[in-house]
Amino acid sequence: MAPASMSWPRVPRSAREAFEPYVPGAGCPWELGHAGHLLRRAGFGGTREELDTVLALGPEAASRALTEAEPDARLEELDDALSLVLDGGDPRRLRAWWILRMIRTRDPFREKLALFLHGHFATAHRKVRSARWMAEQVRTYLDQGKGPFGATAARVVKGPAMLVYLDAASSHRRRPNENLARELFELFTVGRGDYSEADVKEAARALTGWRVEADGVRFEPSAFDDGAKVVFGVKGNFGVDELVALCVGRPACALLLARKLLCAFALPDPPPPLVDAFARILRERGLALGEALGVLFASRLFYSQACRRALVKSPVEYVIGTVRALEVSLTGEALVAALDEMGQSLFDPPSVKGWEGGRAWLQAAAWLARARFAFEATRDADRVRRYLEVQAKRRGEADGTEGAVEALLDGDLPDRSRAHLRSWAEAAGGGAEVERAIVQSILLTPEFHCN
Amino acid sequence: MIDVARAGLGAAWGEGSVALDRRSFLAASAAASSAWLLGATGHWRPRPGADRVLLVVQLTGGNDGLNTIVPFEDDRYHRARPRLRIPKGSALSLDGRLGLHPSLAGLRAAWDAGELAVVTNVGVARPDRSHFRSMAIWHTGRTNPDGELYGWLGRASDVLGVKEGVASAIHVGRGEPPLALAARSVVNPSIDGLDRMRMRSPVDPREHLRRLREIYLDDHAGTAGVVASEAEAALALASRIDASAAKGAPRVAYPATAFGRQLRDVETLLGAGAPLRIVYVELDGFDTHAAQPEIHAALLRELADGLTAFRANADDLGWRDRLLLFVFSEFGRRVRENASGGTDHGAAAPVLLLGTAVKAGVHGGPPDLENLDDGDVSMRVDFRRIYAAILESWLGLEATPILGEQYEPFPVL
Numbered sequence: 015m016a017p018a019s020m021s022w023p024r025v026p027r028s029a030r031e032a033f034e035p036y037v038p039g040a041g042c043p044w045e046l047g048h049a050g051h052l053l054r055r056a057g058f059g060g061t062r063e064e065l066d067t068v069l070a071l072g073p074e075a076a077s078r079a080l081t082e083a084e085p086d087a088r089l090e091e092l093d094d095a096l097s098l099v100l101d102g103g104d105p106r107r108l109r110a111w112w113i114l115r116m117i118r119t120r121d122p123f124r125e126k127l128a129l130f131l132h133g134h135f136a137t138a139h140r141k142v143r144s145a146r147w148m149a150e151q152v153r154t155y156l157d158q159g160k161g162p163f164g165a166t167a168a169r170v171v172k173g174p175a176m177l178v179y180l181d182a183a184s185s186h187r188r189r190p191n192e193n194l195a196r197e198l199f200e201l202f203t204v205g206r207g208d209y210s211e212a213d214v215k216e217a218a219r220a221l222t223g224w225r226v227e228a229d230g231v232r233f234e235p236s237a238f239d240d241g242a243k244v245v246f247g248v249k250g251n252f253g254v255d256e257l258v259a260l261c262v263g264r265p266a267c268a269l270l271l272a273r274k275l276l277c278a279f280a281l282p283d284p285p286p287p288l289v290d291a292f293a294r295i296l297r298e299r300g301l302a303l304g305e306a307l308g309v310l311f312a313s314r315l316f317y318s319q320a321c322r323r324a325l326v327k328s329p330v331e332y333v334i335g336t337v338r339a340l341e342v343s344l345t346g347e348a349l350v351a352a353l354d355e356m357g358q359s360l361f362d363p364p365s366v367k368g369w370e371g372g373r374a375w376l377q378a379a380a381w382l383a384r385a386r387f388a389f390e391a392t393r394d395a396d397r398v399r400r401y402l403e404v405q406a407k408r409r410g411e412a413d414g415t416e417g418a419v420e421a422l423l424d425g426d427l428p429d430r431s432r433a434h435l436r437s438w439a440e441a442a443g444g445g446a447e448v449e450r451a452i453v454q455s456i457l458l459t460p461e462f463h464c465n
Numbered sequence: 466m467i468d469v470a471r472a473g474l475g476a477a478w479g480e481g482s483v484a485l486d487r488r489s490f491l492a493a494s495a496a497a498s499s500a501w502l503l504g505a506t507g508h509w510r511p512r513p514g515a516d517r518v519l520l521v522v523q524l525t526g527g528n529d530g531l532n533t534i535v536p537f538e539d540d541r542y543h544r545a546r547p548r549l550r551i552p553k554g555s556a557l558s559l560d561g562r563l564g565l566h567p568s569l570a571g572l573r574a575a576w577d578a579g580e581l582a583v584v585t586n587v588g589v590a591r592p593d594r595s596h597f598r599s600m601a602i603w604h605t606g607r608t609n610p611d612g613e614l615y616g617w618l619g620r621a622s623d624v625l626g627v628k629e630g631v632a633s634a635i636h637v638g639r640g641e642p643p644l645a646l647a648a649r650s651v652v653n654p655s656i657d658g659l660d661r662m663r664m665r666s667p668v669d670p671r672e673h674l675r676r677l678r679e680i681y682l683d684d685h686a687g688t689a690g691v692v693a694s695e696a697e698a699a700l701a702l703a704s705r706i707d708a709s710a711a712k713g714a715p716r717v718a719y720p721a722t723a724f725g726r727q728l729r730d731v732e733t734l735l736g737a738g739a740p741l742r743i744v745y746v747e748l749d750g751f752d753t754h755a756a757q758p759e760i761h762a763a764l765l766r767e768l769a770d771g772l773t774a775f776r777a778n779a780d781d782l783g784w785r786d787r788l789l790l791f792v793f794s795e796f797g798r799r800v801r802e803n804a805s806g807g808t809d810h811g812a813a814a815p816v817l818l819l820g821t822a823v824k825a826g827v828h829g830g831p832p833d834l835e836n837l838d839d840g841d842v843s844m845r846v847d848f849r850r851i852y853a854a855i856l857e858s859w860l861g862l863e864a865t866p867i868l869g870e871q872y873e874p875f876p877v878l
Binding site (some may be wrong): 181184185186188189191192193196206210211282322323324325326345355357364365366367369370373374376377378379380382383385386389392393428429430431434435438446447448451454455458459460461463464 | 594595597598637639641642655657658662664665666667673676677678679680681683685686687688689695697698699702703748754805810878
């Protein structure tokens with residue numbers, strides 16, 4: 015009773031065709047695996063019902079439903095609790111708040127995009143030292159992250175967290191601090207090769223005058239360098255808004271965003287023609303990230319072999335996906351600790367470059383943390399047994415192992431591994447410990463860690 | 466005699482959970498060392514490559530070289546840094562012209578014992594002031610690191626290979642594995658705390674590990690194949706470490722910081738006989754754009770105390786002559802201080818080497834503060850020459866294939 019596993023088409027030859035809508039039909043399958051792929055990439059995976067809904071909608075409508083969803087009103091209760099967290103100032107509780115949002119939300123794309131921006135405009139609580147200001151940044155991503163990138167960038171650059179993190183909170187026209195200017199160019203907008211050292215020095219002048227105090231950000235005109243600056247060959251008395259607009263308007267910015275978005279949502283190492291094509295799609299939409307990703311999620315590229323299980327799940331994707339799939343009940347504290355050990359402490363990335371991702375998630379200590387989390391997630395023997403029973407019943411089988419492989423992996427497991435799990439279950443003939451070990455092992459298959 | 470000594474160490478590594486206490490380790494190690502004594506000098510020099518360990522200490526963020534190895538006789542230094550300068554009386558003089566930042570007092574013993582070498586004005590010809598690019602240059606050893614997948618130590622470990630399921634190079638610390646260790650044919654692990662190097666299972670762990678390995682050794686396509694190979698390497702390492710955790714507190718205490726704990730873990734791994742050749746640790750926080758004096762002093766003290774404790778404890782294990790420590794940063798900092806009580810990204814800076822094999826002393830003169838390179842200290846020694854010396858004289862490897870070009874090894878080893 016194995017589901018049809020037709021191979022996915024290859025990437026279209028031309029970049030233009032790659033971003034055309036994927037139309038299910040001859041040679042273009044639309045099955046469980048495709049629905050799972052979309053829900054894992056645009057969210058954190060899906061329940062049986064959600065998968066069936068996506069299957070019924072088809073790629074284009076499903077992509078729209080995910081990327082254009084309204085905020086989930088049920089999360090307001092969590093957000094109300096946030097103000098208590100912020101008064102306490104504990105960054106671990108701040109992490110737990112966001113993790114609980116991601117577990118409970120019916121609008122997961124908003125959270126995924128916010129996670130992307132959180133890594134892009136990386137700041138760290140260990141330097142910023144204010145849970146409130148860190149939360150303010152995430153609120154910006156959640157509220158307007160889907161919209162034009164320029165507006166998001168301007169808001170973030172003037173926010174207290176960024177100003178403190180990149181030492182611009184006391185930058186004075188007499189001796190401007192270059193840190194924020196440099197990272198604005200190198201990491202947040204145009205990337206290396208599009209600016210000169212002179213641009214950095216001039217941009218640093220444009221970013222003077224901001225002061226961060228306990229109650230927020232203030233602009234101090236006497237500290238601001240209000241002379242003419244020349245950036246990218248353009249002369250003017252720039253302040254931060256003009257500077258950000260200049261950077262975001264450069265073609266190099268759309269290219270940088272295109273590459274990062276494709277690496278995060280499509281495939282690793284995207285070839286330049288695909289990056290160029292996606293950059294054009296972004297520019298046509300005023301760098302509105304939600305809309306552009308909506309095009310990606312409905313595209314032929316997205317449902318091609320090159321994208322299938324091509325990305326390594328980040329710790330957040332792995333943990334949230336597991337919790338949602340198995341309906342595990344673990345405390346916020348436990349989840350925060352697990353993510354720390356896997357190398358993704360929300361609000362505390364390793365550097366202003368964010369998290370590198372990909373293979374970097376798989377180094378030994380991080381992998382063993384994933385293995386220990388899989389143990390925790392399958393600790394409740396009754397829950398595991400019930401889960402296996404549901405899978406067995408769904409398929410009319412005596413043992414739930416195959417069903418669990420289908421539910422957790424869309425059946426994407428090579429034959430020998432599948433046979434191995436099956437024979438392990440048969441040899442054990444039931445028994446709570448082996449059931450737990452088997453489900454834990456499914457969570458530790460390589461495929462489960464690939465989006 | 467050699468075989469008996471090795472067998473003693475071998476039992477502690479990889480077979481069963483024999484947890485030896487510190488005294489037994491010392492006894493076993495001493496027995497092994499005495500078997501290596503040779504020659505008229507009575508001074509053991511291990512064969513290049515075999516049994517030697519390189520510990521690389523990366524100071525992340527751009528360490529202010531000028532305040533680390535201080536040109537305290539140069540008035541230009543004092544004028545450029547009215548707030549940040551280390552006064553003449555405070556610097557610990559090395560050669561009458563350059564002195565250590567007072568927080569590095571812990572390294573005086575190594576200097577007096579002739580086990581500290583300082584090479585000044587080390588950097589690249591066209592300095593890059595971006596953390597990431599500059600670090601990538603140092604990690605890859607390439608002037609243009611763009612698109613480089615492998616690091617200089619990763620390439621070295623490709624040659625050194627894998628022994629007993631353990632890679633020859635390891636990163637001890639949090640966060641991302643450094644590009645310096647990225648290799649083509651081996652997976653060099655990062656570990657953060659030996660406690661975290663354990664698997665948990667509801668059934669017999671050995672049986673569970675065996676079954677998981679069966680799955681990982683299956684044919685997994687694409688990215689899943691990469692995951693399978695990394696997962697398999699992680700399990701192999703965990704088995705090893707599980708069997709060999711040392712017991713007993715070290716004689717000289719490490720700083721109570723992450724860096725101190727990492728050095729202690731390195732000591733544990735080496736003391737347990739892990740066949741490592743290259744160990745990489747990082748001390749972060751050197752990007753002192755603001756409020757530099759206190760931050761820098763604290764970091765340098767942590768560095769000196771950590772390295773001193775490590776060398777002393779390793780000495781107890783009989784490892785005195787088997788270790789070379791190399792300390793570097795991705796760039797120095799600007800000569801002139803800024804308005805926030807700090808310094809911005811600069812260029813050339815000194816590197817430190819510690820060990821009985823170094824040619825002790827200060828190599829090169831103080832930085833030329835008259836002829837600056839756009840406000841920065843200019844390079845006199847290409848850092849690849851230091852790498853070449855380490856690769857050839859210490860690790861016994863050919864440097865040119867690893868560095869991509871021929872560099873004349875700097876005469877510091």
